[in-house]
Every structure is written in C-alpha cells, then in structure tokens.
Amino acid sequence: MHLKRIIGIDPGSRLMGIGVIDSDGRYNKHIYSDTLRLDGSNPIPERLGIIFTEVKRIIEQYSPDEFAIENVFMAKNAASALKLGQARGAAICAAVTSKLDVFEYSPKEIKQSVVGKGAADKQQVQHMVKVLLNLQGRLQADAADAMAVALCHAHAGALKARLQGK
Amino acid sequence: MHLKRIIGIDPGSRLMGIGVIDSDGRYNKHIYSDTLRLDGSNPIPERLGIIFTEVKRIIEQYSPDEFAIENVFMAKNAASALKLGQARGAAICAAVTSKLDVFEYSPKEIKQSVVGKGAADKQQVQHMVKVLLNLQGRLQADAADAMAVALCHAHAGALKARLQGK
Numbered sequence: 001m002h003l004k005r006i007i008g009i010d011p012g013s014r015l016m017g018i019g020v021i022d023s024d025g026r027y028n029k030h031i032y033s034d035t036l037r038l039d040g041s042n043p044i045p046e047r048l049g050i051i052f053t054e055v056k057r058i059i060e061q062y063s064p065d066e067f068a069i070e071n072v073f074m075a076k077n078a079a080s081a082l083k084l085g086q087a088r089g090a091a092i093c094a095a096v097t098s099k100l101d102v103f104e105y106s107p108k109e110i111k112q113s114v115v116g117k118g119a120a121d122k123q124q125v126q127h128m129v130k131v132l133l134n135l136q137g138r139l140q141a142d143a144a145d146a147m148a149v150a151l152c153h154a155h156a157g158a159l160k161a162r163l164q165g166k
Numbered sequence: 167m168h169l170k171r172i173i174g175i176d177p178g179s180r181l182m183g184i185g186v187i188d189s190d191g192r193y194n195k196h197i198y199s200d201t202l203r204l205d206g207s208n209p210i211p212e213r214l215g216i217i218f219t220e221v222k223r224i225i226e227q228y229s230p231d232e233f234a235i236e237n238v239f240m241a242k243n244a245a246s247a248l249k250l251g252q253a254r255g256a257a258i259c260a261a262v263t264s265k266l267d268v269f270e271y272s273p274k275e276i277k278q279s280v281v282g283k284g285a286a287d288k289q290q291v292q293h294m295v296k297v298l299l300n301l302q303g304r305l306q307a308d309a310a311d312a313m314a315v316a317l318c319h320a321h322a323g324a325l326k327a328r329l330q331g332k
Binding site for chain 2: 084090
C-alpha cells in the first residue's frame with residue numbers, strides 16, 4: 001500500500017485541532033500539526049471565516065490526499081451543538097471546495113483505532129499519538145486529537161485494503 | 167437612504183431558503199428567491215459543498231451589499247442542532263469569503279419586523295412577505311422565510327439610520 005497524506009480535524013468553535021500525517025497504514029509520519037485558537041469574543045461569522053481560510057491554506061500548503069474529521073453526535077445542549085456544527089461545517093466546506101473526499105469517524109472509532117479501546121481517556125490518546133508518530137515533548141490536546149483522527153483514517157484505509165486483498 | 171441589496175437566508179440541512187431584495191427600508195423590491203433542496207440521502211459533506219457553492223454563486227450573480235441569516239438558538243435535539251449548525255456554517259462561509267458582512271436575526275425579531283408580532287405563524291409571514299414585495303401567487307415557505315430575513319435586515323438598517331439622524 002502506498003503512502004497517503006491525510007489531514008485530520010478535531011472540530012471546535014474555540015479550539016480546532018489540525019494534523020497532517022503521511023501513512024501507509026502501518027508506518028506513520030508527522031507532517032504538520034497545530035491548534036487553531038479562535039477568540040470567543042469575536043463574532044461567529046468572523047471565526048467561521050478564519051476556520052475556512054486557515055483549513056484551506058493548510059490544504060493548499062500540504063496537499064493531502066484525504067480529509068478526516070471527528071463526527072460528534074453528542075453535545076452538552078442544542079446551543080453548543082449548533083456552534084460545533086457551524087465550526088464543523090466551515091472545516092468541511094474548506095475540504096469539499098478543495099475537491100477532497102471527506103471521511104468521518106466517531107470519537108469511539110478513533111479511540112478504538114488509536115488506543116485499542118473505545119473508552120480511552122485523553123491522556124492515553126495523546127500518549128499513543130506520540131508513540132505512533134514518534135513525537136517527543138508535550139502535545140497540545142486538540143492537535144493530538146486531530147492526529148488521532150488522521151491515524152484512525154489511515155488504519156481504516158489499510159484495513160479496507162487488506163480486506164479487499166490489495 | 168439609498169437602495170441596498172440584501173441576501174437573506176433561512177438555513178436548513180434539507181431545505182435552504184434564499185432570497186435577494188433591494189430595499190431602502192421602506193420601498194422593497196424582489197430580485198431573486200429560491201429554495202435549495204438537498205437530497206437527504208446524500209452524504210453531509212456533499213450537501214455542505216452544494217450549499218457553499220450555490221450561495222456563493224448567487225452572491226456572485228446578484229452582488230448583494232449585505233448578508234442576513236436567521237439565528238436559531240433552539241432545536242429539537244443536539245443531533246438536529248448539529249446538522250443545522252453545519253448548514254448554517256456553510257452558508258456563512260460563502261458570505262465571509264465573499265467579503266460580505268453577516269447580520270443575524272432571531273425568528274422572533276424577524277416575525278416582529280415583518281408581521282409586527284414575535285409569535286406570528288408561517289402563513290402570516292408568507293402573507294406579509296407577499297404584500298411587502300408585491301408578489302403574486304404561491305410562495306414556497308422557506309423562500310418566504312429567507313425574504314423575511316432580508317426584509318427584517320432592511321427594516322433594522324432603516325431604523326438604525328433614522329436613529330442616527332441620517
């Protein structure tokens with residue numbers, strides 16, 4: 001299986017994790033990661049514009065082959081779900097207008113894939129992301145989650161390829 | 167007060183109302199209206215891409231001065247709020263990437279502005295949109311709501327201009 005470049009997104013209306021990795025499903029390499037910090041005192045439309053523009057900029061800079069994003073079904077309440085949905089919508093628009101296929105994974109699928117346990121805590125996810133990508137030092141939680149999404153997609157793709165006998 | 171072109175949006179993940187009007191706050195003219203119908207069996211990312219592209223196309227075609235969208239705080243549940251938020255985020259991204267200022271109005275503000283009563287029903291809104299824009303025949307509900315958003319913004323702008331003594 002050849003090396004694929006994957007951009008992973010952990011969506012949020014205040015903090016958005018973005019990670020880019022290269023992977024063949026077994027071997028994984030960290031290419032880029034960052035946390036987009038959105039000033040909560042700025043109007044929502046301005047923040048959505050920043051998300052769209054920044055995700056698009058990173059897509060143009062790193063030319064990923066595929067786009068993976070965490071699929072959140074649960075939220076504290078309808079108001080926070082609406083905010084999260086808007087942020088997610090902005091990131092997905094950046095992907096589809098760049099002609100990238102979008103793949104979605106639930107938090108449980110991501111944890112299962114990266115830690116081997118659907119109910120893993122944040123520390124375990126951060127630890128395994130560091131191990132899988134051979135990273136040193138501290139890792140910001142949202143950036144780690146974004147790389148976990150990308151790794152989950154890489155593993156899912158590898159599994160699919162194996163099942164299909166490729 | 168000079169004539170302003172306003173695009174109004176009634177957001178939804180299945181049906182999205184879009185309306186364009188010219189207004190000086192008293193005189194209002196219908197320019198364009200339609201309902202974007204999104205196939206619910208299509209994947210969400212594809213639908214968000216269609217919303218973004220279509221809203222952007224209408225902005226480019228009609229060159230509105232300002233963008234107004236209904237602000238929904240309530241939803242049946244977190245899952246539907248998330249879907250609605252994504253659709254809203256896609257439409258707002260189309261506006262901000264076109265350098266349009268985005269204005270938001272609650273359903274209550276819109277009804278109050280168009281019908282004179284915050285608790286008006288859909289039929290009253292449709293009736294008053296037809297009266298205010300001098301439209302004949304049947305009006306699709308979501309397109310009517312979108313024009314109501316645009317009219318609400320036109321009235322709010324006129325009020326603000328009057329208050330400021332312009």
